[in-house]
Amino acid sequence: MSELNLEQAQTMVAAALAHARANAMNPLAVCVLDARGALKAFAAEDGTSLNRADIARGKANGALALGMGSRSLLKRAKDQPYFISAATAAIGGSLIPVPGGVLIRSGEGKIIGVVGISGDTSDNDEACAVAGITAAGHLPDPGAD
Amino acid sequence: MSELNLEQAQTMVAAALAHARANAMNPLAVCVLDARGALKAFAAEDGTSLNRADIARGKANGALALGMGSRSLLKRAKDQPYFISAATAAIGGSLIPVPGGVLIRSGEGKIIGVVGISGDTSDNDEACAVAGITAAGHLPDPGAD
Amino acid sequence: MSELNLEQAQTMVAAALAHARANAMNPLAVCVLDARGALKAFAAEDGTSLNRADIARGKANGALALGMGSRSLLKRAKDQPYFISAATAAIGGSLIPVPGGVLIRSGEGKIIGVVGISGDTSDNDEACAVAGITAAGHLPDPGAD
């Protein structure tokens, strides 16, 4: 089955937060979008800063917009900062090119959604997204350096 | 205690969705913001339309922006449509003046957040928000006609 | 002398809030702009809603934008709602056409700034703005019905 449902999305949020708590990370904002880019599930740990959710969503939006995990967007931002800047404007203002926006792929490799996380280091944010997607039985695609 | 925490917000989401399912309502988007207007918890039932989440959030934003449940915004929209139109622009574009944006008040009457729901009739959306807030032990303020 | 200085603007804020407190009004946001539309002084009473300041500023912006107290904008909104809607968009999104945006005129009638207030009834908001401007020795121009 190739669609993301609410139960799976909520499992991803819960598992991502559990991973962060088990590793004593900073408070995270965790956002799950479906394949259309529509918000499916979200939670902000107590103590997150005012716009932390917007950063998490920006990682998710960017990954889905260009069809690659946001770690690949970071590489592109270093190589061609003008492209990332222009793409951000073109898609409407929300594309955060650092790790932590991880595509959700079905068994056949189809993109069925994305998890975006912000609050700790980018590497830790990404690790929580991977843990969440894996816990729900899907394949995480964080992109590559 | 006068701050909304994640556990309470997640209780609100779960109880609102349970109320909708028990009453065979259409699929809902349920959004909880804290007192800062920051997204705290969210879930979209399977089958919601593409921008349903934005409608739910617009009800929540509007209620918090002006400090009144969105049922009161509906009355204002009928009495002074130019005011609601102007206020929407002034606060940055997201204010939905129909029932379903319900303020969360603490025991002392302080606004500690807001629940915004969209997907079924406005009256049903509001009833789910009230059920959610009540389940978490807080006071719902839906506004007045 | 025909320029608004900070001391005068702060007198306006203090006198407007004093008038509100003496009359047991709801918590107000009080905004003073200079003749350029630049923010000069501001205070939000404790307990104001999240975007109350934006409403106060929208009254002030609108009055200054069109050179008439916002009571006159209310009349225009009733007569020609499409004009107010279009003007709001044209000036960049912030024009609130209800009383409470009161021009500050010098002895020679020149516009030297504007006070915008929101939080209580529009009539009460306007009365506080008039009290503030008068206390600073300038002439209030609230517009006309």
Add this chain to the structure above:
Amino acid sequence: MSELNLEQAQTMVAAALAHARANAMNPLAVCVLDARGALKAFAAEDGTSLNRADIARGKANGALALGMGSRSLLKRAKDQPYFISAATAAIGGSLIPVPGGVLIRSGEGKIIGVVGISGDTSDNDEACAVAGITAAGHLPDPGAD
């Protein structure tokens, strides 16, 4: 007590301006936001440029958005300019990554607001914000290089 009230915010504005005058600085715009990002108090010294207030507010917004004094944002802007550019877009367009946006922390370390100042050198702007917050009995957090 962990909320910023108007009296404290006005003390911060007055003390920041007094520090600037005592040190013969350029005219400043001084902005205080509460923990919600809502404007609480503001003053612009006579002679400030047309959009000086927007620069002050952008420092304050950025610090609150990401939960770090704007000196830390400067470091991030140097290390990852694409991140700061993207975050600015994601949070809605106002984030100034130079010193002078100083978080207000309560005794327990909680963020209860932010002071943003612009008009002189960034270091001097920051010194005035620190002076203002200290005068009101709270802890300034300017961020780190």
